[in-house]
Amino acid sequence: MNSKLLNYNRFLSNFSTKLVGGFVPVIVYKYAPTNKMLLAILTCAIQYLFSFVMNIVLKKSLVKIPYIYLFLRLFPVIIYEALLLFVDSNPVLCVIGIGIGFSLSYVFKNIPTEVLFSFNNATKKSGTGVQLAISKLIDQTAIILGTIIGGVALDFWDMKTLIIISIILYFAGSFPLLVYYLANRKKKNLTQEYSTYAHVALKEQSIDAVEAKKVSTKITRTYLWFYFLQESYNAIYILMPLLLFTITGTFTSSAIAGAIFDGVWGISSFLFGKLEHKKDITILSVMGGVFVGLGAIALTFVNSNYIWSFYVLIAIISVSYSATYIFMYNRMIMKCKIVGRNTSAIINKVNMFFLSTFVVVSFGVFLPISVCFYVAGGMSLFAGLISPRVEESTRRILVDHLQDNEIKEDYRIFRLKK
Numbered sequence: 001m002n003s004k005l006l007n008y009n010r011f012l013s014n015f016s017t018k019l020v021g022g023f024v025p026v027i028v029y030k031y032a033p034t035n036k037m038l039l040a041i042l043t044c045a046i047q048y049l050f051s052f053v054m055n056i057v058l059k060k061s062l063v064k065i066p067y068i069y070l071f072l073r074l075f076p077v078i079i080y081e082a083l084l085l086f087v088d089s090n091p092v093l094c095v096i097g098i099g100i101g102f103s104l105s106y107v108f109k110n111i112p113t114e115v116l117f118s119f120n121n122a123t124k125k126s127g128t129g130v131q132l133a134i135s136k137l138i139d140q141t142a143i144i145l146g147t148i149i150g151g152v153a154l155d156f157w158d159m160k161t162l163i164i165i166s167i168i169l170y171f172a173g174s175f176p177l178l179v180y181y182l183a184n185r186k187k188k189n190l191t192q193e194y195s196t197y198a199h200v201a202l203k204e205q206s207i208d209a210v211e212a213k214k215v216s217t218k219i220t221r222t223y224l225w226f227y228f229l230q231e232s233y234n235a236i237y238i239l240m241p242l243l244l245f246t247i248t249g250t251f252t253s254s255a256i257a258g259a260i261f262d263g264v265w266g267i268s269s270f271l272f273g274k275l276e277h278k279k280d281i282t283i284l285s286v287m288g289g290v291f292v293g294l295g296a297i298a299l300t301f302v303n304s305n306y307i308w309s310f311y312v313l314i315a316i317i318s319v320s321y322s323a324t325y326i327f328m329y330n331r332m333i334m335k336c337k338i339v340g341r342n343t344s345a346i347i348n349k350v351n352m353f354f355l356s357t358f359v360v361v362s363f364g365v366f367l368p369i370s371v372c373f374y375v376a377g378g379m380s381l382f383a384g385l386i387s388p389r390v391e392e393s394t395r396r397i398l399v400d401h402l403q404d405n406e407i408k409e410d411y412r413i414f415r416l417k418k
Contacts, residue, residue: 005180006116009070010135011142012173017105018146019166020081023154024102025238026245026254028095031087039087039095040242041364041372046099047106048358054107055351063343066112067181071174074167076104081163110353114346136273140266144259151255216339219394220348223332226390227352229383230289230328232376233321234353235360236296237261239372240314246369247304257314264315268322273330281327282388288323289384291316296377300370324384331391335398 020027029040055062062069080101083094117135153162240261241254248254275281295317302310329349336345360379364372 005176006113007135007138009173009177010113010138012169013070013073013109014139014142015146016166016169016173017077018143019150019153019162019169020084020159021077021102021105021166022143022147022150022258023241023251023254024080024084024098025242026251027084027154027159028087028091028098029242029245031084032091032095033088034091037246037369038365039091041361041369043095043099043102044238044361045358045365046096047103048354048361050100050103051106052351052354052358054103055111055347055354058107059111059347062107062111063115063347065181066115067177069108069112071178073105073108074170074174076101076108077170078167080105081166085160085163106354110350111347114350115343134270134273136269137266140262140269143262144266147255147258147262151251151258154251215397216336216341218397219335219339220341220345222390222394223328223336223345224348224352226328226383226386227349228356229379229386230324231349231353231356232360232379232383233292233317233325234357235372235376236292236299236317236380238357239361239364239369240299243299243369243373244307244310247302247310248307253307257311260311261314261318264318265322268319269326272323272326276326276330281323282391285324285327285387286384288320288325288327289387290381291320292324292384293377293379293381295320296373296380300373321380324387328387328391331394335394338398 025040025043028043029036032039080098083097083101087094087098150162241258244254244257245251272281272284295313299310299313302313332345332349333342336342356379360372360376363375
C-alpha cells in the first residue's frame with residue numbers, strides 16, 4: 001500500500017466530511033421545530049451506539065477489505081447529509097436516519113484507516129510515534145480547513161450546495177483507493193495482522209502456548225478498559241460545538257472553536273510524536289489527562305461575555321490530550337506488535353471510542369448537556385492519573401513472559417488486600 005495514496009485519502013475524506021458532518025448535532029439543534037437539545041443529543045447517542053454494534057458485526061470484513069469500505073463510506077455520507085435537509089419537517093425519523101447514516105460513515109472509516117496505517121507503519125524503520133505524528137498532522141490540517149469553510153458556509157451559503165461539494169470531494173478522495181485495491185487484490189499480504197520477530201520467536205520457543213495467549217489477552221484487555229476512560233474525550237469534542245452554539249447562535253463561532261481544537265491537536269500531536277520517540281513523556285501524559293478533565297468541566301461555566309476563555313480552554317484541552325494520547329497509543333502499539341495482537345488492539349480502541357462516547361452523551365438525553373462534560377471530564381482525569389500504572393503493569397507482564405516466568409497477580413492495576 002502506497003502511504004502517499006492513503007494520506008491523500010485521509011486528507012480529502014476528512015476535509016469533505018467536515019464541511020457538513022462536523023456540524024450535524026448543531027444543524028439538528030438549529031432546524032428541529034421542537035425539543036431541539038433532546039433531538040441533537042439523541043442524534044449523537046444513536047450514532048455512537050449503532051457504531052459500536054456495527055463495528056463488532058462487521059469487524060472481520062472491515063479488516064479484510066478496508067479499501068472497499070473506505071469507498072463505500074460515500075453512501076452513508078450521502079444519506080445523513082441529505083436527511084439534514086428535512087429535519088425541520090420530519091425531525092424524529094430524520095434524527096434516527098441521520099444517526100444510523102453517520103454511524104456507518106464512522107464504522108466504514110475508523111478501523112479500515114487504522115488497519116492500513118498500522119500495516120504501512122509495520123514496514124517502516126521510523127517509530128510508530130513519528131508516523132502517527134505525520135498522519136495526525138495531515139488529518140488535522142484537513143479537518144481545520146473543512147471546519148472553518150463549512151462553518152462560514154453554513155451561515156452564509158445554501159446547505160444543498162455545500163452537501164453536493166462535500167460528496168464530490170469525498171468521491172475524489174476514495175476512488176483512487178478503490179482502483180488501487182482492484183489492481184492489487186490478488187497480491188498476498190495486502191493487509192495482515194503484523195507480528196514482530198519477537199512474537200515469532202515467542203510462539204516457536206514458548207513452552208506453554210496457552211500461557212502466551214493469556215499474556216496477549218491480558219495486555220489487550222487492560223488497554224481495552226483504559227481506552228473506555230480515555231476515549232471519553234471524543235464526547236467533549238463532538239458536544240463542544242453544540243454547547244458553544246447555544247451560547248452564540250452562530251456556526252462560525254463553532255467553526256472557530258473547532259479549528260482551534262483541531263489545529264492545536266494536530267501541531268501538538270506532531271511535536272509530542274517526535275518527542276515521545278526520543279524522551280519519556282510519562283509525566284506529560286499524566287498532566288495531560290488531568291488538564292483535559294478539568295478543562296472539560298470548566299467549559300460549562302463560560303458565558304457569552306467571555307467567549308475568548310472558551311477558545312483558550314479548548315486549546316488547553318487539545319494540547320493536553322495530544323500528550324496522553326500519543327504516549328499511550330504508541331506504547332500500546334509497540335507491545336501489541338510483540339504479542340501479535342496489533343490489529344486486535346486497534347479494533348478494541350475503536351470500539352471503546354464508540355462505546356465511551358455513547359455512554360457520556362447518553363447522560364444528555366435525560367440531564368442538562370453540562371452533565372456530559374462533567375462525566376467526560378471525570379473519566380479523562382482518572383485515565384490520566386492511572387496511565388503510568390497501566391503502562392507499567394502491561395510492560396512487566398510482557399517482560400516477565402519473555403523471560404519465561406509466570407504471570408504474577410501482583411501485576412494487576414489495582415490490588416485489594418486480603
